[in-house]
Amino acid sequence: MKFAVVVFPGSNCDRDMYHAVREVLQEEADLVWHESGNLQDYDAILLPGGFSYGDYLRSGAVAAVSDIMDQVKRQAAQGKPVLGVCNGFQVLLESGLLPGAMLPNEKLAFMCHQETLKVANNRTMFTTEYNQGETVQFPIAHGEGNYYCDDKTKAKLEANDQIVFTYQNNPNGSTGAIAGIVNEQGNVLGMMPHPERASEAIIGSADGIRLFQSLVKNWREAHVVNV
């Protein structure tokens, strides 16, 4: 399976994502500079964390209107898996691929530490390797991870089973303690916690690698059927 890690000016978890896919997961991956990539050549698209365009104006806002996001939208519409982590999630929200918006953390400070997450939906292509309701350890590292959506949107997310991860001890004030959501089609996942930073025990947790493994496994199964 071949992954594209999209690199915006100011992305800084791009290499971490690449390392997780290449060295830990042992799958193919390319770092794709925002100006030069053709995303059609890849089986999945990863939007990494960092501070795209300095996070100036609003986190992810400037990246969201960049040209490569048109490609991301097209690929997403065709059902290709798209994962946005941290800043990548913010970009997905700003570009309208996922509903809601990010506000500054309730305590207004950047925070970086391990958090316990609950797998709220293990039936997505990103989470089949987890048990429903299982708790896992992922690090967070963000200043604006306070997920906001209005009541109507929240009801819809719940009704469609779009809430994938929730925080056990809501660290940032997110609506419904939401840590990650998918779109209605289930192929675009945005989450603030970092699975790529939780992919090897030596750096604190290996719980995150199963997210990538789920993706590979489900893609292989679908791929075999299609071929």
Next chain:
Amino acid sequence: MKKVTVHVTLKEGILDPQGQTIETSLHSLGFTEVEEVRTGKTIELLLNDQDNVEARVQAMCTKLLANPVIEDYQLHVEEALQS
């Protein structure tokens, strides 16, 4: 040249923790008359003269400058002093 100031504020009903923090600090500095604090931002644009200034800036706002999920905005257009 036109100068357009875009005032972006959080939608009513959305918590403004920064405003609250400022409020608490002002109280502790003795400014107890402060009843409420809301924060916002301004984006000042200097524009070459063009038709439809207002419509163009509206478009900038919806495309980039404000996020309608959480923010409202207002425009203020004036002649820029040539410098």
Next chain:
Amino acid sequence: MKKVTVHVTLKEGILDPQGQTIETSLHSLGFTEVEEVRTGKTIELLLNDQDNVEARVQAMCTKLLANPVIEDYQLHVEEALQS
């Protein structure tokens, strides 16, 4: 009740990386008429009536709301609509 809006802007000559980034992005979105972008912030205060509103808010600014080393500020006082 008084409503005071404090506009805080960066002093002239102080680097505004945020403004520059917005400018570049607006250009690439086709808004080439944009000559310059500067960003600032607003702080809206709702105050119980008191003497010297303006002097009090000036004091709030120098003590907390603005950083005189890099920022300028302006006040705008108005009657608040009772709500």
Next chain:
Amino acid sequence: MLSTSEMTPETIEQEKLYLELGLSEAEYQHVKQILKRRPNFTETGIFSVMWSEHCSYKTSKPLLKKFPSTAPHVLQGPGEGAGVIDIGDGLAAVFKIESHNHPSAVEPYQGAATGVGGIIRDVFSMGARPVALMNSLRFGNPGTGNVNHLFQEVVRGIAGYGNCVGIPTVGGEVQFDASYEDNPLVNAMCVGIIRHEDLQKGIASGAGNTVMYAGAPTGRDGIHGATFASGDLTEDSDKDRPSVQVGDPFMEKLLIEACLEAIQSDALVGMQDMGAAGLTSSASEMASKAGTGMTMNLDLVPQREANMSAYELMLSESQERMLLVVQNGREQEMVDIFAKYGLEAAAVGEVTEDTSFRLLQHGSVVADIPVDALAEEAPVYHMPSKEAAYVRAFRQMDDFIPEVRDHGATLKQLLQQPTIASKEYVYDQYDSMVQTNTVVTPGSDAAVIRMKGTDKALAITTDCNSRYLYLDPEVGGKIAVAEAARNIVCSGAKPLGLTDGLNYGNPTNPEVFWQMEKSVEGMSTAANMLKTPVISGNVSLYNQSNGKSIYPTPVVGMVGLATSLHHITPSFFQESGDLVYVIGGTQPEFGGSALQKLVSGHYEGKAPSIDLQVEADRQHKLLQAIQTGLIQSAHDLSEGGLAVAMAESVFAGNKLGAEADVAGDATVALFSETQSRFLVTVKPEHRKAFETMLTDAVHIGHVTDNNKLIVRINGTTTIDEDVSTLHQLWKGAIPCMLNRKA
């Protein structure tokens, strides 16, 4: 309008304007001799910044010579952007520490942020990818003056910059003492990793090669600070000119990537960042090091503002700028690399054979100076030195043991002392994990980052207990180095080298200069003994608070190497049943101790003594025991002594506790700060092997699983506390003093 409004060389001389720009009478006369004429306005400015303490180290140079700076594994000692040490496998570690004290006192957020930005540029200008940041901070006592504000904004500034550029901030230290009340210290350290063959130097060799300017355009930031602001030297008023630099970490991130790409090209000859004194120092130093000259056309320098004078362009300290020397004819390759990242790279000059530093603007020569006069031949001063009277008095004082009635209550108070309390408030704001190498995150003795593709890891720490240096600069200097090495060893690594951030008061005061001299001597002795050469550093003088010099604060930033990931050792207790040992005996030593501050509010008496032979020996053996796999956890004893170290060891949140039996005076046993001691745990089955290896280890107890900390002195229970209670107090102290919820 520009140069005409500037003072003529004659006026500068007659009105002694050079004094205002910072040149002394003698220095001005020297400049005249060098030039064989009067310097013009721009030249006077250039000399004054290049001969300032900050750039020339004119008062500290004689002292810095005392540091050991060579060893077979030192690939680059002091003198370049950063020092470089070999770590095997064709890799090297590149590191340096730098202060940003004065800017942080004026504008704490931007001051701290740009301090981080500057030290990062020093490291990647060597060709290394920055892999870790550290910060060493000093503030006044919380709640006094402006301290809470300075503390919060400095931390936010460090976070704001470091997080955005994607380099993990993995550790540091914070000390609070009245001595720093309105002169906080903000020292930032950056560590990078490089392949030997990529090592880059800041030299401008090859006459005919092109000088290129890359990064942010130049504005009027940070020009000559306060000295200049007074007179009406030019037509427009200076008082509104920003002298505070504002950082743009986004630009820096792009600059890192572009420069590291540029280094892969053989078109690049040399590269240096523009730090203090901006374009002036980077250009003249690059030429001076290469034995060449340089001509630059200032009209070609990218500018953020209109009508900048030569003086302003040369002295601006705008951030995120680099100077490159590129093979003649291959400029476009560089332009293309930088353009990919949306950055400007512009040819602004040429390397010349004659060794003069020549600047052109608007078609005329605005400066022409022999380049060595600026860099190598800057004046050096041997300042008078006099033993500080207070130190002599302190040395005469009797040893004293503070009176403590309730040792449990005292422990609780000590744990809430801000210098001892948990720094989670600080490091939680730092992205400590980006780059996915951080094996030991902040909160331990040293931070540890692995090196992907190897089985190795680097351990990094910053340390300096300036209270000891205040009492006795020489002994304190030794302790600062030894403590740093202790922290490295506890984490399972071998200390390899250090960078020093020397922060002192006014050096023209002979007693302050004496403090500098003695502490440097102490550090040198320790660095020799512990085989940790000094490979880079920084000097910050004239730090004073309330009219008094700060405590001498030579911060030690040390890097060590763990040759296997298996050696990485936690500082927390690991398993119930493990045996607890203290390595090293305890004397009544309370001068400069946390307990002394708690009971008396000040420091006096003798600093704790240190025997560097014993220190080296213990460190060596402990590391051996770690490498043999005998050690479960290791923690050094520092502020607050054994009691605090034991408490910290059970704060991992794993419900463990400890029980210990110690002999002697309770206050001494629990709170003395005798040096060269370690608290380690060992599995029962390794008891014999461990005791044979570390003959001066004393078995004092064992790890329990009941979440209680119990210490008996001579059989009497003296401390019996719930670990969770202690943990809460320790963890909540700093948020509480800031009126925040933990």
